[in-house]
Amino acid sequence: MRLxxxxxxxxxxLVLASACTTGGGSxxxxxxxxxxxxxxxxxxxxxxxxxxxxxEPPKxxxxxxxxxxxxxxxxxxxxxxxxxxxxFTVERHLGLGTRPIIEEALxxxxxxxxxxxxxxxxxxxxxxxxxxxxxxxxxxxxxxxYYTPKGVTVLLYTPGQDQNGFVVRPExxxxxxxxxxxxxxxxxGQLVLxxxxxxETNPVCLPGLKSVYGIEFKDFKPLSACAADGIIxxxxxxxxxxxxxxxxxxxxxxxxxxxxxxxxLQPAENIAPVVRDDFLAKVPKPDDxxxxxxxxxxxxxxxxxxxxxxxxxxxxxxxxxxxTEWLKAEGVIP
Amino acid sequence: MEFVASVIAWLADPAHWQGRDGIPIRLLEHVELSAAxxxxxxxxxxPFGFLVGHSGRGAFLVLSVANVGRALPSLAILGLALPFTIxxxxxxxxxxAFVALTVLAIPPILTNTWAGIxxxxxxxxxxxxxxxxxxxxxxxxxxxxxxxxxxxxxxRTAAVQVVATATLGAYVAGxxxxxxxxxxxxxxxxxxxxxxxxxxxxxxxxxxLAFAFLQRRLVSRxxxxxxxxxxxxxxxxxxx
Numbered sequence: 001m002r003l004x005x006x007x008x009x010x011x012x013x014l015v016l017a018s019a020c021t022t023g024g025g026s027x028x029x030x031x032x033x034x035x036x037x038x039x040x041x042x043x044x045x046x047x048x049x050x051x052x053x054x055x056e057p058p059k060x061x062x063x064x065x066x067x068x069x070x071x072x073x074x075x076x077x078x079x080x081x082x083x084x085x086x087x088f089t090v091e092r093h094l095g096l097g098t099r100p101i102i103e104e105a106l107x108x109x110x111x112x113x114x115x116x117x118x119x120x121x122x123x124x125x126x127x128x129x130x131x132x133x134x135x136x137x138x139x140x141x142x143x144x145x146y147y148t149p150k151g152v153t154v155l156l157y158t159p160g161q162d163q164n165g166f167v168v169r170p171e172x173x174x175x176x177x178x179x180x181x182x183x184x185x186x187x188x189g190q191l192v193l194x195x196x197x198x199x200e201t202n203p204v205c206l207p208g209l210k211s212v213y214g215i216e217f218k219d220f221k222p223l224s225a226c227a228a229d230g231i232i233x234x235x236x237x238x239x240x241x242x243x244x245x246x247x248x249x250x251x252x253x254x255x256x257x258x259x260x261x262x263x264x265l266q267p268a269e270n271i272a273p274v275v276r277d278d279f280l281a282k283v284p285k286p287d288d289x290x291x292x293x294x295x296x297x298x299x300x301x302x303x304x305x306x307x308x309x310x311x312x313x314x315x316x317x318x319x320x321x322x323x324t325e326w327l328k329a330e331g332v333i334p
Numbered sequence: 335m336e337f338v339a340s341v342i343a344w345l346a347d348p349a350h351w352q353g354r355d356g357i358p359i360r361l362l363e364h365v366e367l368s369a370a371x372x373x374x375x376x377x378x379x380x381p382f383g384f385l386v387g388h389s390g391r392g393a394f395l396v397l398s399v400a401n402v403g404r405a406l407p408s409l410a411i412l413g414l415a416l417p418f419t420i421x422x423x424x425x426x427x428x429x430x431a432f433v434a435l436t437v438l439a440i441p442p443i444l445t446n447t448w449a450g451i452x453x454x455x456x457x458x459x460x461x462x463x464x465x466x467x468x469x470x471x472x473x474x475x476x477x478x479x480x481x482x483x484x485x486x487x488x489x490r491t492a493a494v495q496v497v498a499t500a501t502l503g504a505y506v507a508g509x510x511x512x513x514x515x516x517x518x519x520x521x522x523x524x525x526x527x528x529x530x531x532x533x534x535x536x537x538x539x540x541x542x543l544a545f546a547f548l549q550r551r552l553v554s555r556x557x558x559x560x561x562x563x564x565x566x567x568x569x570x571x572x573x574x
């Protein structure tokens with residue numbers, strides 16, 4: 001009896017130990033990535049070819065992360081599918097959380113790449129110094145300077161941007177003659193702002209609105225960023241001004257008035273894939289890898305982001321389906 | 335170790351005790367929301383508990399409602415309630431959380447009230463009837479006072495759960511200590527998150543102690559001393 005019990009205990013400990021070492025989750029050991037299956041394009045022919053070229057080394061598994069909201073997931077999914085079509089095995093870690101979390105994941109090596117917004121990410125790293133500007137190229141270059149010591153490379157950014165903006169109901173705009181942000185200063189004292197909690201301390205949000213435009217709101221309601229509940233709150237008059245993402249479909253859907261950022265407080269927010277250097281080192285042909293992603297990024301204009309955004313956020317279609325549909329229409333994947 | 339120090343520093347910082355986002359105002363908001371939800375939950379659960387406990391009928395309904403109520407995640411209820419409350423009241427804060435927390439408060443109060451009343455010794459009830467008391471009198475003068483410890487236990491459980499869960503309100507522009515947790519997550523300020531969590535925990539414990547005190551004061555001395563002599567028929571175990 002004692003023997004059986006000992007055997008049972010030993011067996012369960014063994015199972016537990018093996019489960020821990022080969023354990024799932026998002027951090028596979030480096031050895032696991034090296035044994036990824038070879039490129040799908042390599043045919044398995046039994047007949048020996050006369051002068052076989054050295055077989056292509058296996059492409060490493062790519063772990064792609066993304067932030068929570070729909071657009072980040074959509075762009076990440078687009079990159080993921082493009083890489084899969086090229087023979088990479090992709091491990092998706094979409095919707096990880098807000099910027100602090102995803103940057104932590106990238107820096108710590110839990111993910112290999114993710115799509116990032118160049119302006120906000122730059123301001124995140126520099127503690128809100130205000131280095132991000134309307135100049136996309138300069139912003140991206142400065143961002144790379146922050147990423148280099150972290151061992152991350154910023155690839156080509158998209159022509160499309162998704163900036164933060166502020167919307168009001170059409171009635172509010174008519175009543176107070178609001179077309180641009182400067183117009184808000186006069187009436188902001190009677191209006192309630194809805195924005196994410198970090199707006200209070202984010203230099204391009206409340207502090208920036210005050211210093212650049214002289215805007216001070218009557219009250220501030222913390223809400224999730226660029227989300228449907230904010231639009232509902234705006235329509236139901238629980239708030240009067242809502243901070244949106246400019247490609248958010250709800251703006252057009254409800255005829256909301258997006259106030260022009262006439263003093264260019266909001267920085268450029270093109271999207272760029274940021275990739276760990278140690279991952280690039282494992283890729284057999286890193287230049288091809290970069291060129292592939294760049295060619296896709298170049299197709300992501302603001303109109304495309306808006307159009308795809310409508311499909312995901314308004315029509316409520318699956319992100320992967322929308323990505324596949326667009327990639328096929330563009331002829332990027334078969 | 336320095337994290338603990340930073341949390342203590344956050345709590346000790348006088349700036350965090352003043353103004354709109356200061357601890358006193360957040361405490362008030364948290365207590366307000368919790369108290370309102372508890373009262374609403376009790377207003378719904380107590381009458382049903384008395385009725386079903388006294389008559390003995392409808393037990394199945396009570397149990398089903400209680401189980402479903404317990405199983406529904408409060409966050410889901412919050413999200414579901416939002417579009418409705420916002421159309422009704424045109425404000426974001428308070429109402430969705432109020433709905434979710436009221437639903438949360440109902441099961442423990444309902445179950446305990448019903449169980450407590452059912453557990454009153456049948457001899458006692460029969461004696462009272464024999465003395466000429468009407469059904470209502472039996473309920474108010476005998477059953478409820480005897481079941482009071484258990485009923486208060488239900489209110490206590492509900493209160494502690496509500497206080498702990500009231501942090502949810504902060505998701506949709508609500509106040510209370512949840513504000514520190516949600517804002518801390520958004521701004522990646524770990525000391526704020528932990529301070530908020532500690533404050534909620536402290537309030538929960540204080541609530542527990544307050545109800546314990548209440549229980550001691552309200553329950554008649556005779557009941558506190560006696561242990562139930564005869565096993566009551568088909569009475570389920572009350573939730574403690």
